[in-house]
Amino acid sequence: EGMEPKYRRILLKFSGEALIGEANYGIDPKLVQQIAQELQELNRIGIEIGLVIGGGNIFRGAGLAAAGMDRVTADHMGMLATVMNALALQDALERLGVFCRVMSAIRINEVCEDYLRRRAIRHLEKGRLVIFAAGTGNPFFTTDTAASLRAIEIGADLLIKATKVDGVYSADPMVDPNAQFFPRLSYDQVIARNLAVMDATAIIMCRDHSLPLRVFDMHKVGALTHIIKGEDVGTLVSR
Numbered sequence: 001e002g003m004e005p006k007y008r009r010i011l012l013k014f015s016g017e018a019l020i021g022e023a024n025y026g027i028d029p030k031l032v033q034q035i036a037q038e039l040q041e042l043n044r045i046g047i048e049i050g051l052v053i054g055g056g057n058i059f060r061g062a063g064l065a066a067a068g069m070d071r072v073t074a075d076h077m078g079m080l081a082t083v084m085n086a087l088a089l090q091d092a093l094e095r096l097g098v099f100c101r102v103m104s105a106i107r108i109n110e111v112c113e114d115y116l117r118r119r120a121i122r123h124l125e126k127g128r129l130v131i132f133a134a135g136t137g138n139p140f141f142t143t144d145t146a147a148s149l150r151a152i153e154i155g156a157d158l159l160i161k162a163t164k165v166d167g168v169y170s171a172d173p174m175v176d177p178n179a180q181f182f183p184r185l186s187y188d189q190v191i192a193r194n195l196a197v198m199d200a201t202a203i204i205m206c207r208d209h210s211l212p213l214r215v216f217d218m219h220k221v222g223a224l225t226h227i228i229k230g231e232d233v234g235t236l237v238s239r
């Protein structure tokens with residue numbers, strides 16, 4: 001239908017906050033449904049999709065640690081939060097008829113599969129959407145880093161980060177009306193200017209493995225499809 005996708009295999013990263021929507025805590029099922037519908041469309045045209053979801057809508061390790069909790073325990077809770085989000089999205093996708101697997105970096109076998117790289121790639125080749133849960137499986141890391149790691153492991157053509165604004169700015173555009181928009185950036189510019197794109201570990205992973213990264217506004221309906229076609233939506237971070 002006139003669409004020649006530029007990318008065949010992508011890794012998409014959402015923050016946990018993206019799932020809150022109109023709920024005041026946790027997950028808004030309507031929003032999860034909307035996200036699932038956009039993914040269904042990409043899956044239908046044969047794009048291989050890996051997903052990483054954060055857990056910030058439920059728990060963030062750093063926040064719990066700041067309140068006095070042991071950091072490693074707090075990070076375990078954060079990782080488990082990402083598993084809950086992954087299950088919610090899997091459920092929404094399956095109700096739309098999209099075949100989908102949650103693969104966790106920590107073993108919770110009654111709930112989902114373990115992350116095994118070869119098996120993940122096999123799922124993708126068979127047209128199944130794969131949700132990578134529990135981040136990297138290690139405390140002191142983030143789901144941004146997990147997204148760059150999994151993207152590189154599965155050989156994704158593009159890492160896509162969904163945010164609340166339409167790309168990368170010199171300052172938070174919701175706070176500073178003079179914030180400058182950057183359509184393109186190099187990895188080193190992101191690091192040198194300390195731009196809020198992804199955390200530095202994730203950016204350096206992308207840089208060292210020449211993985212292009214696109215940042216876009218997930219509230220814009222259809223934006224994901226435009227990105228897959230190769231259109232200039234949001235900000236592209238590359239060499």
Ligand code: UDP
Binds near residue numbers: 014053062136140142
């Ligand atoms: N986390 C972790 N290791 C990882 C990924 C995540 O320990 O590899 C924990 C960490 O506590 C983090 C929480 O899981 O705060 C939720 O992930 P993140 O903060 O990245 O979620 P987001 O901000 O994207 O919603």
